Amino acid sequence: MRVYVNDLTTGELVARELETHEYPSQITVFCDRCGDEVTGDYVVSEHMTSPERLEVARAHLRGEGWVCDKTGDYCPDCKTKVGHRG
Numbered sequence: 001m002r003v004y005v006n007d008l009t010t011g012e013l014v015a016r017e018l019e020t021h022e023y024p025s026q027i028t029v030f031c032d033r034c035g036d037e038v039t040g041d042y043v044v045s046e047h048m049t050s051p052e053r054l055e056v057a058r059a060h061l062r063g064e065g066w067v068c069d070k071t072g073d074y075c076p077d078c079k080t081k082v083g084h085r086g
């Protein structure tokens with residue numbers, strides 16, 4: 001199956017041929033401070049747990065300036081206001 005998903009490095013939509021264990025999934029990440037949400041289509045594997053699937057989306061958002069770690073998910077506007085360094 002061929003699908004269009006956000007490329008993890010460029011963020012642009014790219015065509016991808018899926019393996020049999022893979023499927024496209026719409027994943028939403030919320031900013032823990034302002035509630036801003038970003039939804040994207042990502043390729044996940046049926047072998048992944050749900051935290052691992054969320055991590056796929058978070059990895060993409062880190063490239064967009066988000067801070068996503070064990071303290072929570074923060075959009076580019078909020079990450080500086082919650083005392084994150086770097």
Ligand SMILES: [Zn+2]
Nearest residue numbers: 031034075078
């Ligand atoms: Zn925010």
